[in-house]
Amino acid sequence: MNADRKIRIGSGLGFYGDSWQPVRASIERGEVGYIGSDHLAELTLAILQKDRARDPSLGYARDMLPMLAELYPLGRDRGVKFMLNAGGLNPQGGAAALAESFRKLGLHAKIAVVTGDSVLERIDELIAAGETLAHLDTGAEISSVRERMVFASAYLGARPMAEALARGADIVLTGRVADAALFLAPLVHEFKWGWDDYGKLAQGLTVGHLLECSGQASGGNFGGDWQSVPDIAHIGYPIAEVSADGTAIITKPPGTGGLVSFDTVRQQLLYEVHDPRNYFSPDVVLDMSTLKLDDLGDNRVEIKGASGKPRPDKLKIVGGFHDGYMGEASLAYSWPDALKKAKATASIVQTLLVERRVKYDELHVEYIGHNALFGAIAESDASENLNEVFLRMAIRSQDKRVAEGFRRNFPWLALSGPPFVTGGGIQGTTELIGIWPTLVRRELVETWVKIEMIEV
């Protein structure tokens, strides 16, 4: 192998519903060989579960269909391959829909489908095999939520995806996998890294972690001097240029907006990692404390020095269980006394809930324009003279009728409540999903992992 050979991987989506327009520049001008697309935030499976409950053929991230219809032809002549976890709760259903879409468009591709992450149907079997599946943080027993579980998926690693690439896949579609593994897999495949070469795997995982949130490593959602980020309208998603030893340059396509700098890259480095010395993935445990970030200028940041520790014996499962319903409503109050009036209305509604003996688990009141985002930390300096305040109230109840009936406490207040009120945004009722993180011995999941190839 040519030691100077570099693999370029670009970010796809960072969540279900993200924009793929910036990916065009990565393909057309970024010389990428791979796009890794992360459609599954932690709570996305809760959204997909609701889809699947309505229609069993659904349960995958449907945005991948128009995305690949547009991007796959663009990348085909350049040999660009796509790694996506858009299969969600139903990778096979997603692959079937994708194949159907490609046939209609006259597109040809080898699609690999990775399954085996979903363990909902195997919970009893896992318990019988000695797993408690207790809540990872609280230690609570799974029996408390067992009957209400609506999904449970293990985070798979890069291995089945690398194998799918070795079998010639153009598109690798998975369900739940570690987000960063979408990017680690092509590197292992291309550079033939060993699964025990933890230093290189740690570098690859770092690259994946930096790229899994689309624009967040190229100046998006930059919680520093955000006004210094140029031309966000045409932001370029990050691209990693990786060498065989794992050293990587994070950059973005030429002629795009955004900013790749020491500051924007390190913000993403620490994003949602908990302990940066022990960032767990199915393939390697990453220690970020030895990393060296070098801002080379011109939107190029070099990353090297990651340390890796052996992969864990257990995989993480995240399950979701039905946890009641939310009913919500809002009303808008103008100056004068905007906040006072909104507070008075909240108090009126609370009085009625008590008098009518409405049973609920929790009532949440927030004043948009004053404290909806900061809650108890909000300062009240300016609250006397606010132009306007939205009152938003939300109730949680195990009883769907209570959640649905909650909004009926509001319309009458337009004519009979405090003055200068408008914009009664009466929202619907939302099913709430509690999250159940737990661990499982990896062999109890990995023996069930399958790769299926579909040729269109």
Place this chain on the structure above:
Amino acid sequence: MKVRLNRIAHARSGDKGDRADIGLFAYDAATYAVLKREVTAERVARHFQGVATGAVERFDLDNVWALKFVLNAALQGGGSRSLRIDNLGKTMGAALLRMEIDAPENLPRLSARSAD
């Protein structure tokens, strides 16, 4: 002098289950040393009283001048069951940047600001 963190640091926040996860970044080594001294887990827990009910953990990353704070029991049970608009704690980084600490006047960012 009393300084709000947003004058000398930047931040990003997100979620993991019921935890809020906040990265706090110094622009320079001198400020990083001040952050390490002043922005303790205990102070952050006090700052978020009424928002996060669990313990606060701090992890230091000297190589990138960053402190990572993990706020347990901070999201009403997690994003898909929270009743809040900011169910994912995306703005909690900003809430941390509002915290005031004692800092020497000669920190690079402070003297640069006063010069313009």
